[in-house]
Amino acid sequence: MTWSTLLFRGLEVWLTARLLRSPIFHRMVGRVHEKIQHVRHGVPPEQMGGTKLENNGSGIKQFFDYFKEELKDQAKGNPRNKL
Structure with a gap:
């Protein structure tokens, strides 16, 4: 391994750790998950408003x-x- 490969690998690990600690990243993943669940199973009745x-x-x-x-x-x- 060369020094540049080691440097890029360390930078990649640091950036990945920083991304996984970010609340914005987790909100984005949560929204994507919610959209996928809506496509697969439809919108749950409690989010549709119902008879409120x-x-x-x-x-x-x-x-x-x-x-x-x-x-x-x-x-x-x-x-x-x-x-």
Whole structure:
């Protein structure tokens, strides 16, 4: 081995160790992993939002409107088709 090969090998080891300690590198790998999981298995329901109510208050109003509508339908005896 020549000195230049030894020098480059040492530089490579140092750069690799520094890269593996970097939080930016780990965030990037995490994002790539998440994208691959989404492609393979689809987006998990907890990330899609599901039935969460909005924080601005309009979600609660929509819920009560829907609830009143359901009570009216049940009182009339014609429940909606939930498909």
